[in-house]
Amino acid sequence: MDQITDLLKENVDGIQEKMGTFLNFRHLQTCLKEGILLDYYVSGFLWAKGMEFSITQYSKFMTLLDMLLHNLRTLHMSLEDSIKWLGEVMAEIGPIQSQKNEEQNVFNIEQANAIIDYLKISLFQHYRLYEFLFFSTREEIVIGTEQVIEVVKTSVHPFPEPLVEGISFDIHSTFIEPPSTSDMEMKGLDQEQGPEHSQSESDTSDMDPLVGFTIEDVKSVLAQVTEDILKGIQTEINEKLQIQEEAFNTRIEKLKKA
Template sequence: MDFSITQYSKFMTLLDMLLHNLRTLHMSLEDSIKWLGEVMAEIGPTQSQNNEKQNVFDIRQANAIIDYLKISLFQHYRLYEFLFFSTREEIVIGTEQLIEVVKTSVRPFPEPLVEGISLDIHSTFIEPPSTSDTEIKGLDQEQGPEHAQSESDTSDMDPLVGFTIEDVKSVLAQVTEDILTGIQTEINEKLQIQEEAFNARIEKLKKA
């Protein structure tokens, strides 16, 4: 309607007062229509030249406002009364879930998450060293460079010493077979589900 700022303010105040009369004053439909007529007589068009400057809406705008209120608020007045005055039962739908947390122990174990790491890796790389480990390191420093040299020589040894190529191949074949078996089983299950879905669709098409 290309209202001005003053017209927007009056129009929103009018809507708010109509809902206030219904919600707070419990005004009936007839009383609301009478109240609207009185208000529109003040802010709407009049034939008096003295109040011409106080008129906010012209005839076209006033008729548009009345038509809007007739098809929105007044036409569904009983629905608004039901909304404001009728008590309704509040239905809460929810699910209670019980979460069990691992009890804390003297030894700090990894968090029980799906993406948690194994205890061996946690104890080796993440878990802070205990007091006994610190004392052992202190003793190692006191023993001097000769003992450290012997430990470095031991650490330089190939961990695969004593294993043949056939042993490595057998281990790799077993690991690969386990992985492929799991993947193949998963693929077969998905294919079976899709096949059942397609068969159901075909049966529906046949019946149609």
């Protein structure tokens, strides 16, 4: 009676909080079963509040809700048996003409019919779900994922340096790979020699570099250069294919272990 009086003073959130304390539910944030049962009792209490029951009627009605779940959970009572049991109980606490049970008749005909209608849509309509709640084992689902990150190795291994392939040639040659010392020395010599030497070089550059060579000589040189280039490209392609094959084999081994 005192618990019902305390609940009647609270709003919806307060009723839910105190009801969870009365029922000793300590894992409402993580336990789905406790959350469902708390909703069952809170919904019933709010419905009774809308019916404007007296304290005694509140007590009888909440006891009725608890007994129905007790029969289902402990006695494994079927839906048909629960309906029969409810009929017998309502015959005792509902309107009866017998003077013997007059003190137990706390509900009139309209209230008794309303209680039966409420139980139809709240418990009986979802009876199979409550059976599943109490008797079906549920697997614990662990949500997670595993990620494998490959870190770029040092330049000793056959991997490009980070972001080198995304940098323009000018920035790469100026800041990342500056010109060698020999190039700097040659540039300094060119500046010391002055404009006369530059003029002689320009005169020399005006001459045809192919003077004295026949067409057959040019074809022979071009064939040799082309062959050397193709060999270099083929070697580079083979090396890249070997690297890709090793990388795929490594990933396949990781998948097999997983």
